[in-house]
Amino acid sequence: MREAVDEWAFVTAAYVIGIAGTVLMIAWSWLAMRRAEKRRDRSRGL
Amino acid sequence: MHGFANPARFLRIARWLTPLFLISGVIVAAAALAWGLFMAPPDRLMGETVRILFIHVPSAWLGMAGWTTLAVASLVELVWRHPLAGIAARAAAAPGAVFTALCLITGSIWGRPAWGTWWVWDGRLTSMLVLLFLYFGYLALADATRRDGGGSGRVAAIFGLVGAINIPIINRSVVWWNSLHQPASITLGKSTIDAAFLWPLLIATIGFSLIFGGVVLARMRAILAVIQAEARLRRKAMANA
Numbered sequence: 001m002r003e004a005v006d007e008w009a010f011v012t013a014a015y016v017i018g019i020a021g022t023v024l025m026i027a028w029s030w031l032a033m034r035r036a037e038k039r040r041d042r043s044r045g046l
Numbered sequence: 047m048h049g050f051a052n053p054a055r056f057l058r059i060a061r062w063l064t065p066l067f068l069i070s071g072v073i074v075a076a077a078a079l080a081w082g083l084f085m086a087p088p089d090r091l092m093g094e095t096v097r098i099l100f101i102h103v104p105s106a107w108l109g110m111a112g113w114t115t116l117a118v119a120s121l122v123e124l125v126w127r128h129p130l131a132g133i134a135a136r137a138a139a140a141p142g143a144v145f146t147a148l149c150l151i152t153g154s155i156w157g158r159p160a161w162g163t164w165w166v167w168d169g170r171l172t173s174m175l176v177l178l179f180l181y182f183g184y185l186a187l188a189d190a191t192r193r194d195g196g197g198s199g200r201v202a203a204i205f206g207l208v209g210a211i212n213i214p215i216i217n218r219s220v221v222w223w224n225s226l227h228q229p230a231s232i233t234l235g236k237s238t239i240d241a242a243f244l245w246p247l248l249i250a251t252i253g254f255s256l257i258f259g260g261v262v263l264a265r266m267r268a269i270l271a272v273i274q275a276e277a278r279l280r281r282k283a284m285a286n287a
Contacts (some may be wrong), residue, residue, distance in 0.1 A: 011083070022257060033267045040271040
């Protein structure tokens with residue numbers, strides 16, 4: 001007999017983790033790029 | 047191909063391609079996930095949990111595609127000494143590791159209601175976990191090479207090539223060994239998935255692939271900017287000495 005589980009709780013957990021992980025990765029990469037390019041541009045003026 | 051070896055030419059293209067990939071990827075992936083979440087029907091056997099497919103499968107595909115990209119770039123770096131190849135390999139490692147981790151986590155969440163367990167040490171799950179550890183090893187090695195001031199990332203590139211042996215093992219694991227994990231539902235030119243699930247899955251895969259491409263370009267630009275800033279500061283320090 002199959003164990004009764006709330007299937008939507010598993011679906012929600014998977015989507016929250018998947019979307020949060022992807023958004024954090026995009027934000028982290030974008031901010032690191034902007035920071036590195038600003039630092040490079042500043043080094044031009046030194 | 048060597049035309050793109052010029053960092054200035056690469057940067058000219060990457061400057062508009064990076065936001066284009068990221069914005070279009072986010073829109074396409076969000077639309078596909080909303081489709082999968084609210085419009086796709088529940089599966090006859092798996093019920094509502096089938097919706098995890100739309101986030102789990104693109105993550106698995108990009109975890110493996112990430113290492114394939116890394117291995118091809120490593121080969122190009124070793125054989126043709128393409129200046130951007132090593133940078134591309136390093137840039138693909140972090141998003142590849144993130145998608146591999148997301149594949150393992152969402153797979154584990156799916157496994158509990160589908161199989162009655164969070165984890166089994168079978169061929170597919172174990173080889174995917176090995177891929178995550180390979181990514182960690184590559185990231186640590188590439189970082190150590192950079193910190194040591196070794197311009198050559200040959201050791202990391204060789205590691206990238208050797209690690210590629212795990213990709214066909216992951217792919218064939220469900221054929222070679224008994225597994226709770228289902229065999230491949232989509233192969234070249236053939237699919238056993240109903241169209242109601244196949245279309246949102248394909249669109250989600252395209253969306254997440256665009257995001258992966260945008261993240262790799264952003265990370266390549268960041269690595270290039272760091273190298274250029276350090277080279278400029280070194281030249282100025284030598285001129286002042």
